[in-house]
Amino acid sequence: MTGQRTYGGVSADERRTQRRAALLDAALDILGAQGIDKLTVSALCSGASLNERYYYENFDGRDAVLSALFDTIAEELAAALLAAVTTAADDPRTKAHAAITAGIGVLTEDPRKARVALLISSATPELRTRTTHTIKAFANLVAAEGIDFYGLTEAEPSPVIGFRATYLVGGLVQTLTAWLQGDLPMTRDELIDATTDVFVLLGEDLAREIGASQRSTASSAAPSPDST
Numbered sequence: 001m002t003g004q005r006t007y008g009g010v011s012a013d014e015r016r017t018q019r020r021a022a023l024l025d026a027a028l029d030i031l032g033a034q035g036i037d038k039l040t041v042s043a044l045c046s047g048a049s050l051n052e053r054y055y056y057e058n059f060d061g062r063d064a065v066l067s068a069l070f071d072t073i074a075e076e077l078a079a080a081l082l083a084a085v086t087t088a089a090d091d092p093r094t095k096a097h098a099a100i101t102a103g104i105g106v107l108t109e110d111p112r113k114a115r116v117a118l119l120i121s122s123a124t125p126e127l128r129t130r131t132t133h134t135i136k137a138f139a140n141l142v143a144a145e146g147i148d149f150y151g152l153t154e155a156e157p158s159p160v161i162g163f164r165a166t167y168l169v170g171g172l173v174q175t176l177t178a179w180l181q182g183d184l185p186m187t188r189d190e191l192i193d194a195t196t197d198v199f200v201l202l203g204e205d206l207a208r209e210i211g212a213s214q215r216s217t218a219s220s221a222a223p224s225p226d227s228t
Contacts, residue, residue: 020058020068022048027069032112036123039065063126066116070127073106073117074134078141080106085145092149096199099145101192107176108188118177135173139165146203164202171198 010018026047030039039062045052059065080102088098107114121131143165172195178184179191186194 016057019048019050019054022050023055023058023065024069024072027065028112028116031069031120032115036066036120063124066120066124066127067130069116070121070130070134073113074137076113077103077106077117078138081141092203093196093200095145095149096203097192097196100195100199104176104188104192104195107180114176114180118173118180135169136166139169142169146206149203161206164206168199168202 023044026044027039029047030043041052041055044065045055048054059068081099084098084102085095088095107117120127122128139162143161146165147161175184175191175195179186184191
């Protein structure tokens with residue numbers, strides 16, 4: 001027995017989760033159509049059809065709403081990327097193309113999400129910090145996928161892998177922001193193809209570089225004929 005009361009088969013925790021989701025949906029609507037200045041408690045509660053006590057049940061201020069919404073979109077992006085990589089054919093370009101298509105799809109199929117994730121993400125100090133941490137998390141995800149795909153070992157120069165992954169993700173964020181603002185005259189497909197080219201180029205170049213380093217290390221460690 002948990003002591004929780006249920007109404008219509010829905011527990012108290014489930015109802016709270018539903019109310020929180022409704023508030024975040026309302027926030028997405030407001031930010032997507034009107035901007036951050038219109039994100040008020042009354043507007044959120046009106047959009048979610050909830051009274052203000054349910055707002056304060058879930059959030060202690062506007063930054064908390066923005067952070068929660070930003071995190072929700074980031075989680076959706078990560079899930080889409082991993083699903084695409086897992087189901088794509090086992091070659092570098094196909095996997096990269098699938099992941100990039102999935103990620104850009106999340107942001108372009110619902111423009112409100114792109115506005116929040118890329119354009120409003122630097123609106124407050126809290127969101128700027130969160131954006132930096134999220135880019136690092138996605139860079140770690142890219143690095144982990146690359147290490148797994150190319151069969152690299154823990155002994156590899158991880159700072160180099162981390163640098164390239166951070167460079168790729170940070171560069172993609174800036175490129176997407178410019179594209180969404182209309183500063184890059186490319187179609188969606190052209191953007192995906194060009195981004196795929198960059199990811200594959202840097203990934204395969206790093207794999208060759210590390211492979212050469214491995215062979216050199218193995219050759220140096222091997223005993224010479226004179227030593228036997």
